[in-house]
Amino acid sequence: MVLEELNNQIRNCKKCRLYQTAKHAVPGEGPENAKVMIVGQNPGADEDETGRPFVGRAGKFLTKTLAEFGIKRETLYITNIVKHTSPENRKPYPDEVAACLPYLQEQIRVIQPKIIVLLGASAKETPRVEGIEYFEVVHPSAAMRFTKMREKFRVQIRELSEKIGELGVI
């Protein structure tokens, strides 16, 4: 419920310019008591169309790889640092990241995950919270494109799966 209120705030947000060019906000999805959170940088075109995170090609690849290692997407909370897509899918500007970051911080405060998986560039921009384990993982779109990245991605997802098992959080 708390999360739904936050989602509504995000859907009505005008704190930076990105809401003007996006079709839908993409607040995030998953259980409010998820123990594992996945954080990307910003939504792409498919996410903008649907208002849902990681539903395009990279998202499907991520979901499939997680499943291969026994991690069900629906048990995780999946979101991005920046909640609206950018024109031409450009990298969000620092002031846009700064404007949007408090929403991610609030999502972390409400959900209280044990593990946060940071995809690609989101690792640099996500502030660390004490008591949470952070996993930096290659972005799935890079993993799809480059063989070496794909191998690394699979190793990282396997390690994540082992860590989830160790902590018994899913």
Ligand code: SF4
């Ligand atoms: S990107 Fe974030 S800060 Fe900018 S308008 Fe959307 S929700 Fe608000």
